[in-house]
Amino acid sequence: MTTPSAPIPNSNTASSSPTISTSSVFNFEDADVTLRSSNGVDFHVHRWPLSKASPFFAALFSLPQAYSTTVGQRITCDMSEDSQTTELLLAFCYPRSLCExxxxxxxxxxxxxxxxxxxxxxxxxxxxxxxxxxxxxxxxxxxxxxxxxxxxxxxxxxxxxxxxxxxxxxxxxxxxxxxxxPAEALVQLWGYRMTRVAEAIKPLKDVGLPITWIRQTDIVIGPRLSPEGNTCSCAHVTLSFKDKPEGVSIKGWWWAFVCELVDQLDTFPRDTITLNTRGVLRRAMSIAGDCCVCRDSMAVDALNLTANLLQKEAYRRIKEIPYETPF
Structure with missing residues (x-):
């Protein structure tokens, strides 16, 4: 507990600083103590809520030398806080039935x-x-x-x-x-933004790791062969998903879309971790549009779903980055 050293009880009003005004909120007729702010505003209040709320005031008001005054005389405590801060103090200390x-x-x-x-x-x-x-x-x-x-x-x-x-x-x-x-706090924040976030994000574009944040069956982007017998001309990449751990062939432009979005977060400096899909989506759709099979597929829906789920996964990974403090 803080050792009481301020405010200073003062029963000699002649030696105290002149009062500028009286609080319109904390001005009780039956008050037994006056808190005088540093800018000269008097708060006529009660010792009991202050003592109950604050061990500091409880100790202060228990000091016998502070209250060696005649019966009925109200103690004045000169506060080092201004009137706004003193009013905030009282608002916290008084019960909610008297003030919000x-x-x-x-x-x-x-x-x-x-x-x-x-x-x-x-x-x-x-x-x-x-x-x-x-x-x-x-x-x-x-x-x-x-x-x-x-x-x-x-x-x-x-x-x-x-x-x-x-x-x-x-x-x-x-x-x-x-x-x-301290400088260590700023250095730590810099390192968090520059390296820790990148470390959490990079695995999302590692072709050798299973993709757990989206199912392969969610990616409805057209088969290799259309009903008309046209063959998909797109490059493909083999990826494993949580519902296809053995690996499956996926359109290359879908994987390029994912990697480009991850690169947005893996670039420093950055001012956001919110993915900007506009240009990336346009480029992916342009590649898909060159394929007679993919141009008629549900590519745009699959890419929008991919971006939404990737954003959630990226945020989850970033949120789980430990941030140590010395306290």
Whole structure:
């Protein structure tokens, strides 16, 4: 537990900083303590919810020297936090019957919450802060990664690293959010994007490995011989599938389609792990169109299904990449 060193109880109001205003939310008539923010806003509140929620306040309020005042006199505690942060602290500490759980709408609010959790031993604040970071990671994963590393949130570090694959590398690295983030954290993220993802993806285009993410029977792309007796002129490759482990001859343009999609993920730098099938699909269909058998087959449906299943398999493999942290 953090040793109480702040806020400072102060019963001598004459020596305290002048009050600018009083909180409109936390202003109870029966309050027995006043928290005065660093910018001079008074919060007239109760000791009991603070003591129950925070071991820090429980220890602080138990110090006899802090409350050697006359009966009925309200203690004033000068806070180092500003009014926004103090109000957030109280909103977390008071029961939900009196106030709703704070909405951590942006990363600044989350940092306030995590700072309060660390200083005042509010462990229950960690979970809502993590939920907010999960949401924010979709748009600014590098900022979430930096914050999660600084506050030692290993699960969020891994989640942010994964989300960062849909964005350029560290677009906010020069901001103050990265102050205090060790170099090892950035080097690890770089290695994850550059090599670990490639290692997970490369087996998807290894002709010697069985294909487990799609069944051969799902690839309806025409036989070698059409009903009219025309022979397929396409190159073929022998591949094994989970439903055809012994191996089966598959159209070469289908396998080229798969390999080209995998190459998108195996290229660095990359700003996304979402497959772009437009050009690849057009090239595959152009090759199939040169064949009198394949041009009339259900090639486009088979290729779209292939791309969808390949995307899911690639994401599954990337998601399973271990991401170690020192905490």
């Amino acid at each position: 759980e704070p909405l951590l709408d942006d990363i600044t609010d989350v940092e306030r919450a995590l700072t309060l959790a660390k200083k005042f031993d509010l462990n229950f604040v960690i979970r809502p802060a993590e939920r907010a970071l999960e949401r924010i990671a979709a748009t600014t994963p590098d900022l979430v990664y930096a914050m999660a590393w600084r506050y030692e949130l290993s699960r969020i570090v891994r989640l942010a690293a994964l989300a960062s694959l849909e964005h350029p590398f560290l677009p906010h690295a020069t901001t103050s959010s990265f102050a205090g983030v």
